[in-house]
């Protein structure tokens with residue numbers, strides 16, 4: 796019996812949510828690297844960091860199917876723009892301001908990870924950020 800890293804999460808909330816789904820299904824699993832990832836969220840996904848969700852390799856297929864099903868249930872028509880009611884929502888980077896470009900350049904210069912560029916849900920019809 797071997798454990799495999801099923802998923803890597805950037806925040807503890809998503810990781811705990813996935814773990815609770817697997818716990819409910821009776822699949823043994825555990826999280827690792829929670830403390831470091833919570834203290835240094837900007838280092839998520841660098842050098843193997845990020846909160847890892849581990850399961851037995853025998854349960855990996857079933858566990859990934861459970862997580863995938865929960866995601867698709869969440870994403871089915873749940874995203875509605877509150878301003879115009881449109882369902883035409885996309886994930887993309889918001890306008891990157893001049894200040895953020897400066898931060899990006901500084902972080903590249905001093906080898907500091909830049910976690911300040913995140914994708915947002917944006918309504919394609921009215922431009923509202925959800």
Ligand SMILES: [Zn+2]
Nearest residue numbers: 876879918921
């Ligand atoms: Zn809208």
